[in-house]
Amino acid sequence: MSLLVRASLLVLLGAVAVGIYWNYDGFDPESVRGATVVITGCSTGIGEEMAYQYARLGAKILITARRENRLKEVVAKAKSLGAQEAHYVAGDMGKAEDCERTIQTAKEKFGRLDYLVLNHVGSNYKSLQDKFHEGKSWDEDPDVDFFEDYLNINLVSYVRLASLALPLLKESKGHLVVVSSGFGKVPWPNLSFYCSVKFALDGFFSSLRVELMKAQQDVSVTLAVLGYIGTPKVIKNLEMLGILTPVDQTAMAIIRGGATRAREIYYPFSTWPLTKFGALMPQIMDYLTSEIDLVQES
Numbered sequence: 001m002s003l004l005v006r007a008s009l010l011v012l013l014g015a016v017a018v019g020i021y022w023n024y025d026g027f028d029p030e031s032v033r034g035a036t037v038v039i040t041g042c043s044t045g046i047g048e049e050m051a052y053q054y055a056r057l058g059a060k061i062l063i064t065a066r067r068e069n070r071l072k073e074v075v076a077k078a079k080s081l082g083a084q085e086a087h088y089v090a091g092d093m094g095k096a097e098d099c100e101r102t103i104q105t106a107k108e109k110f111g112r113l114d115y116l117v118l119n120h121v122g123s124n125y126k127s128l129q130d131k132f133h134e135g136k137s138w139d140e141d142p143d144v145d146f147f148e149d150y151l152n153i154n155l156v157s158y159v160r161l162a163s164l165a166l167p168l169l170k171e172s173k174g175h176l177v178v179v180s181s182g183f184g185k186v187p188w189p190n191l192s193f194y195c196s197v198k199f200a201l202d203g204f205f206s207s208l209r210v211e212l213m214k215a216q217q218d219v220s221v222t223l224a225v226l227g228y229i230g231t232p233k234v235i236k237n238l239e240m241l242g243i244l245t246p247v248d249q250t251a252m253a254i255i256r257g258g259a260t261r262a263r264e265i266y267y268p269f270s271t272w273p274l275t276k277f278g279a280l281m282p283q284i285m286d287y288l289t290s291e292i293d294l295v296q297e298s
């Protein structure tokens, strides 16, 4: 066998091994049956889909969002799909009392908590779709009132809910899942408000993970680093570019990551090399992102 053929075989074997390593996570669907799960941001998008996927796996779920009519519909569908129990709390996660009510209701309904999945994203000031579409730099539109509200809903509430749930998660040796984005690893122009929240979530929850390890508390912390996902609200021009990942596959990838106590998951896979390249070559990434304009008016 020539050297070239041998080298090609070796590369092929290496690629297969890496593929198997990436795809094998040891997930056992039975581990989720009967598990008690709180998921935030479930009236639409990835959260709604996660509610259905947990339901199919036979979990007991409690979902939150502000729109009660949508939550009622999601709960009804989750029950029809096989959820052992399905409840909702309608509330604004930007309000401390609504966060408290959410975890208290989980305690009362389930008596224990195995999973807290932090997923919601929103603003009381303006639709995020409008904000993304505007594509203005911070310098052009330094809206500090919006920023403060945005941080409260999308960062402070995550920390608040996790803090309220930790005693229950410690008892159950449970799972904390935080839904983030590639924009929590790579800075992006005109998305400073979104990057601020997602970078901060990484900083807080990655530190919490280490603190829990140090204290020998068996609570896993999984950060889900997502690319562009085909949710109903996602920006139209991205759909045209054909770079959206199906929401059902994304929801299942997050659930698997949480169940297998993964440190981080990257979905779709392309998010991993992109964010690692950004970390290794920040100057080149800065140059490239300043040249690319994904957030355009369509």
Ligand SMILES: NC(=O)c1ccc[n+]([C@@H]2O[C@H](COP(=O)([O-])OP(=O)(O)OC[C@H]3O[C@@H](n4cnc5c(N)ncnc54)[C@H](OP(=O)(O)O)[C@@H]3O)[C@@H](O)[C@H]2O)c1
Pocket: 040, 041, 042, 043, 044, 045, 046, 047, 064, 065, 066, 067, 070, 091, 092, 093, 094, 118, 119, 120, 121, 122, 123, 153, 179, 180, 181, 182, 226, 227, 228, 229, 230, 231, 232, 233, 234
């Ligand atoms: N879609 C993507 O391409 C993408 C990419 C990377 C990361 N992600 C991340 O994935 C997660 C889910 O995104 P998504 O696209 O599914 O979002 P989405 O479709 O906009 O849904 C957001 C959910 O959050 C809820 N919400 C908003 N403000 C709230 C508040 N103040 N209190 C309580 N609930 C509130 C909304 O319900 P109500 O309006 O009824 O309250 C809705 O159920 C987010 O963390 C997002 O950053 C998404």
